[in-house]
Amino acid sequence: MQTIDTDFNLDAFLQTVPEAPAxxxxxxxxxxxxxFRAERHLAVPYPGVRDLLNDILSVKRTRLVIVSGRSIRDLISLLGLAKLPELYGSHGAEYLAVDRKYHRRELSAVVAEGLLQVAEWAQKNDLAGIIEKKPYGFAFHWRGLSRTRISNIEKNVCNHWESKASKFGLELHQFDGGVELRPEGIDKGEVVNRVLADAAEGAVxxxxxxxxxxxxxxxxxxxxxxxxLVCETDRETSANVRITPPVQLLNFLRRWV
Ligand SMILES: [Mg+2]
Incomplete structure (x- = not known):
């Protein structure tokens, strides 16, 4: 990974959007x-985002796809959009098409047993209060906790599950605000490959x-x-360009519309 390519011209890219065939x-x-909110169920979009997403959907010139680690049920209520775009939830293990057809990945017996053990282990280790059960795994959330507590939780989870996870077909993934255990082979890169598999020639x-x-x-x-990369500060990344939310995000969406 590297930091952002400063030569990348986002403005020039956005100028190609209106004339693109798709x-x-x-x-x-x-x-x-x-x-981000410590109360995750209250994390609604930045002011202005809903209107812009509704505009993009009503113009019907863009295939809009939301890709999230959240469950689809969560996404629908938090997005609060007039019409639903395509939704990939649980890092791609769940999919809701625009025609409302719903697909989900089946869990193997081994993975299901692993997830059961994660739940029991969290209970025994007094982590039940910070664990979130997802349709396809468990997330340990530590946003808002003290640095010492975060470091203890991280060590505890990683030491125990780093070696055991693969036995159950699970993987540990760090994210901003915690760590997650989920089945192998489910990630947002796979989602991009699926979306682009039937992308039109010349699509932006x-x-x-x-x-x-x-x-x-x-x-x-x-x-x-x-x-x-939508982030306030620079970091190592494979992204082409970085924008700061919410102002530059709103500008990006406005220009896309
Ligand atoms: Mg995110």
Whole structure:
């Protein structure tokens, strides 16, 4: 990974959007469209984002895809849009098409047993209060906790599960605000590959994300579209360009409309 390519011209890219034969816009949710909240169920989009997404959907010239680690049920209520775009939830393990057809990945017996053990282990280790059960795994959230407590939780989870996870077909993934255990082979890079598999020739494509889990998508889109890191500060990334939320995010969406 490297830091941002300062020669990348986002303005020139956005000028190609109106004339393109097709447009695909993939957006992460938390940290990208919505600011982080310790109360995760209250993390609604930045003011102005909903209107712009509704505009993009009503113009019907863009294939709009939301790609998130959240469940689809969560995404629908937090997005609060007039019409639903395509939704990939649980890092791509769940999919809701625009015609409302829902697909989900089946869990193997081994993975299901592993997830059961994670839940029991969290209970025994007094972590039940910070664990979130997802349709496809568990996230340990530590946003808002003290540095000492975070470091203890991280050590505890990683020491125990780093060696055991693969036995159950699970993987540990760091994200901004915690660590997550989920089945192998589910990541946002796979989602990008699926979306682009039937992309029209000459389509203009962009992916916006903020987190470490978005780096898989940034790598997958390389050579086929533009990756945008939505983040206040610079960091190591595979993205082409960085924008700061919410002002530059709103500008990007406004110009896309
Ligand atoms: Mg995010």
């Amino acid at each position: 447009r695909i816009l993939m957006l992460d949710y938390d940290g990208t469209l919505a600011p 494509v962009a992916y916006l994300g903020d987190d470490l889990t978005d780096e898989d998508a940034f790598r997958a889109i390389r050579g086929r579209g533009v990756s945008v």
